[in-house]
Amino acid sequence: MARYYAYNRQRKITPWDTEWRGTVSERRKSVGSSCGRGYDPIYFASALGLEAFGLEASSIAIEGAKQLIGTTPELASKVHIEAADFFEYKVADKDKFGLIYDYTYLCTGNLSLHVLLIQHSQLLRCNTSFQARPLGTQMNSLIKPGGYLITLMFPYVPNSPYSTGPPFYSNFDSYAEVLGPGWEVVFDRIPEDAPPAGNRMVVWKRKFE
Structure with missing residues (x-):
């Protein structure tokens, strides 16, 4: 996946990079996983006044x-x-x-394993060894109780999941299973006017223990 990602970044073949910015209600501090060129962290900081952190593996995207x-x-x-x-x-x-x-992070891993496959520390050098880490565990470790997780599921396949990829399918049930208990859905909508087609936006609130 990382080799494919870096290859297309170098050639500016980035269909996932639409410059579209999501909208959210105000919170003090936010983080975006695999933030690409940083459109969303910039939006969170400029429109909502948040201190925004973007995590990215590609040195080209970071630049x-x-x-x-x-x-x-x-x-x-x-x-x-x-x-x-x-x-x-x-x-x-x-x-x-x-x-x-x-946004589009979950599609890099095979959901049949209930984990997200991601390369370890040598990701920037396109090392091909992979490690499996539970996505839900990490979300719980980073989001405070009462905090929010915005998931823009893509490619969203409600009834016909597929196991080949990347990108791997994403749907509500698969994401809920990966997250595990302790989350409340506070928003669920399939956008009609937001590119690319095939999205579903779900906002999860972490419950207080």
């Missing part, structure tokens, strides 16, 4: 994000783009996030 942030210097202190493995990312309890935004 593009930094260039984009450079066009709005007033956001430099609010938007942070980090080269990081999402599953290795750790924060102290006091620094847990009130919001995480996931």
Whole structure:
């Protein structure tokens, strides 16, 4: 997956990079997994006043994000783009996030394993060894109780899941199973006017223990 990702980044073949920005209600601090060129962290910081963190594996995408942030210097202190493995990312309890935004990240892993397959620390060098880490465990470790997880499911296949990929299918039941208990759905909609086609947006609220 990473080799495919880096190859297409180098050639600017990025159909997943539509420059579309989602909208959310205000929270103090947010993080986006696999943030690409940083459109969403920039949106969260500029429109909502959040301190936004974007995690990205591709050095090409990171450079593009930094260039984009450079066009709005007033956001430099609010938007942070980090080269990081999402599953290795750790924060102290006091620094847990009130919001995480996931767009197309789940489709990189085979949901039949109930895990997201992601390359380890050598991802930027396109190493081909993979590790499996539970997605739900990491979401619970990063989002504080009462915090929100925005999932824009793509490609969304409600009734005909497929196991070949990437990209792998995504639907509500598969995501709920990966997250596990402890989450409440507070928003669920299939957008009619947001590219690309085949999305479903679900917002989950982490329950207080």
